[in-house]
Amino acid sequence: MAVASKESVLANFNNQQAKHFTQTAKFYRKNDKYYAELTHQDKTTTYHIEYTFGHYPLQQFLVKGEKGRYQVLPFSWDSRSKKDGGQRWFAMYSEEDIMPADRLHWQQPLQSWNGMCADCHSDGLTRNYNPTDNSFSSEWDNINVGCLSCHADQRQHAQAYQQGKKQTTHSLVDNSLRYITGAWLRNQGEKVAKWRNQDGSPAKPRNNQFMDACFACHSLRSPVTDGIDANQPFFDQFSPQFLVPPLYHADGQIKDEVYVYGSFMQSKMHQAGVNCLDCHDPHTMKVKTLDNGLCLQCHSPDEYNVQEHHKHPVASAGAQCVNCHMPENTYMGVDDRRDHSFKIPRPDLSQQFDTPNACVQCHQASDKSKDNAWAAKTLKQWHGPAKSLSSSKRDFMRLHIGQMVSIDSHMRIIADTELDDMTRATALFMLSYRQEPLPLAKLASYVTDKSDLIRLALARALNNQPAEQKVSLLKPLLSDKRRSVRTAAAQALVDGPTSVVDSAVFKQAFEELATEHDINSWRGEGRLNQGNLALRQGNMSQAIEAYQQAIVVEPYFDLGYINLADLYRGQNQAKLVAQTLEQGIKAVPLSATLKYSYGLHLIRQKQAHQSVNYFKQAFEIDSANPQYLYALTLAMDNIGHSQKALDMLVKRYADFRGNGQIQQMGMYLAQKLNNRQAYQVFML
Missing domain, CATH: 1.25.40.10 (Tetratricopeptide repeat domain)
Structure with a gap:
């Protein structure tokens, strides 16, 4: 992020014009300042470009909005080369004509820099949202991402060094990287390296907690505090999303814009101890090399970098490891991002579960007849029958696409430690989808599970269970070591018999929950959470006000109307139900x-x-x-x-x-x- 200037602006502002459906734009310079002139339905408005945002493969532009907001313009600059289709203005939603009465319109909260983007693009940023007057007074330490984002505040570190005092560790990055316990080594005859001492013996497990700083931005998550502190664990600052539809495919591959955390946490690489810096430079974040050498750091070239394995011409696109095991999805129009779950292509599963696979994604571009059946048959000829899925993994995929899975089978997924924690946690969270009573006694062991993901999933899974039944199970989570787990437990217990809970413990967790809702109430979902909390406390007037404010904050958010109508229904006010839903249908006719x-x-x-x-x-x-x-x-x-x-x-x-x-x-x-x-x- 940078102030818009000759040095920072990559786009062509030489009286350039762009058109997208019913909207046109003109980009120009005047007195060394940058402007965008937007016209929609014969109304033209001129905006001064305050900041640039990003640089490659696209650059976005921020203009002032109301009450301290900065909004992202609907047109962005494709900063790729002309050869790659770049050096042009383009609309972010290329297939849609986003009208003003749409929550995706560029002047709505979901296109606000303060709420949606800011904390990952500047050092030490705090949103400073005021829910009372729906305003922002956002601040940062550095306008761009720098040392603080990963290393946290090092002023004490610098002072100690200058005074000749003993150094103390501060950030998770420093703690993780201070002591390197081994290296990736392959003994003779092994296909894949393992984390070992220099003599080849097994090394101590790696301390990869520094990745919490990476996951803070490279994850789909909801903040529980304002801003990012590299000194603090991920789960003390965020509550991550699980592998639920429609965000992920049934096998865990990315579908929506979910970044890296969810896919990487499923991977064999993560389970083996691989971390971000094994592949990415710690400061440029670029991969260390663009060819197969990246994977051959650990994987035997004699086994994997040969035509007998990949079955494609040497040096071709099909011979590149990442094209088969890290297929790309395109987001934001031009930004190609690779899946980090490192799956083996399984067209046989694509036939059953409608999951993507790299074979068909590549070959169907030139030959539509090369479908999943063709790919499955070809892979079988090359490598023999596909490996059978475990019953737990298959049941998880069935669960993911909405097929019936018995409660016993569902519980076996959660208990299967052969599966990764992310998949198990997702299955645990999906218990909340079931209608029948849950076997709460069988869930007791997960209260003390070492995985933050599992404990968080448990708290969220029991949110809608009968209060009397869940209180004894969730009570310990109110004092969990992770803030996101504590607030999830408080959310689940807010309408329960809290007299059996330590009042001071519950009060602290509840205050943390209220803070979490406040800092997220700049968007409709945040106001709904406030209303839901008030409703579960029996405070009807406060709930109504929160739901009404959800409509004020985001008038094109359909759930604001639906929740308010449901509350009126509970009060037997049929006329208000009808009025609210009719108001919503008028505002959001395609809901x-x-x-x-x-x-x-x-x-x-x-x-x-x-x-x-x-x-x-x-x-x-x-x-x-x-x-x-x-x-x-x-x-x-x-x-x-x-x-x-x-x-x-x-x-x-x-x-x-x-x-x-x-x-x-x-x-x-x-x-x-x-x-x-x-x-x-x-x-x-």
Whole structure:
């Protein structure tokens, strides 16, 4: 990040113009300052470029917004070479015309530098958000990323050195790197190196805690404190996202913009002790080499860097390790990022679970006939039958795509220590998706699990369980060593019988939770969390105010309307429910969730015929959601359109095979209509 100047601006501001659907832009200089002139629906506004943001492969630009905000312009500069398609202005959402009444519009909170970007692009940044007046007074120590971001405040370190005093460790980076206990060495005949002493004997496990500083920015997470301190553990500052859909594919490969943490934590590399600096330069962050030499630091070239292994011409793209084991996804229009779970391509699993694989991603670009079946057959010819998945891994993938998995099988996933902690923690968190009572006694051992991920997942998994049942289980987590675990436990217990909990311990954890909600309340989700907290405490007026503020802060965030309507429903205020949902549909007309919620409201008001139209609209907007199809066909059956409902289910069942609710609905209608042929469809 830098002040916009001749030295920092990479883009062409020589009266350049860009157009994207209904929006046009002109970029120019005047008196050594940089400006963007944006026109939408015949309204033109000029903005002074205050800061540049990023440099490669794209550069973004910040302009002043309201109440201390800086907003990211909707057009960015592609700083790649012309040969690579760069040196041009482009719209970040290239396939969409983002209108002002959209929460992704550049003037909305989700495009605010203060909340979305700031803490990872400047040293010592604090957002300083004030939830009372919805304003920011963000500050930093250095405008750009520098020493502090990784090494923390070293002033005491410098003073001690100048005074000749004994050095003390400060940051996690210093603690980790002060003592190197071994090296990656391969004994003769081994395919892969292990962490060893110089004599070849096993070395002490590496201290890789410095990666917490890396994960602070290279992860999808929610902050629990304001700013980043390299002295503090990751879980004292952030609550990371698990491998849930739609963020990740069923096998754990990245799908949405989730960065590196979630994928790397699954990998065999992480489990073996590999850290970021084995591949990346500690200061430039670039990989040490762009060829296979990067992987051959540990992997035998005689085994892996040969055509017998990769089956592609030597030095071709297909012979590069990363192209098969770290496939790229493109984010922000031009930013290619590699998956860090280091998967082996499995087109056979792609056929079953709709997961991507490098073979098809590469070959289908030139030959559409080279599909998953072709790739699976080819790999089998090359390397023999694919390795069978463990029952736990297969059940996890089934769970991930919404198929039915018994509670016993679900618990076995969590208990399977052959799986990585990230996968197990995700399965533990996914217990919150289940409707039946959970075997809480079998979860007791996870309270003291050494993995921060596992303890966090436990606290979040039990959030909606009956208060009396979970209090004894979660009570120890209120004093957990990690702040994110403590706040998750406080969230789960806020409506419980806290008289059995040490009042001082709960008070501290609750105050930390309230702070967490406050610092995140600049966006709609943060206000909802405040409202949910008040609701669970029984404070209705405070909950209503928080939900109303969610709509004020983000008027195009559909869940703000839905939560407020649900609260009114609990108070039997049907008129306010209807008004709130109608207001939401007017603001966000393409929200399937709002249409579905309004359909449910109509059902409760005995207006089943009208509800069908809203369920139909919801399913048309989001045709991958089985709940919308279920509600639609149930309502159709309710008004006497059972045959049409059955026809619809038969037609769409292939898309929802394995979904128990859809299957049961289809079988019920087939039995009701005495349609044996249709019944067989749902039995397959």
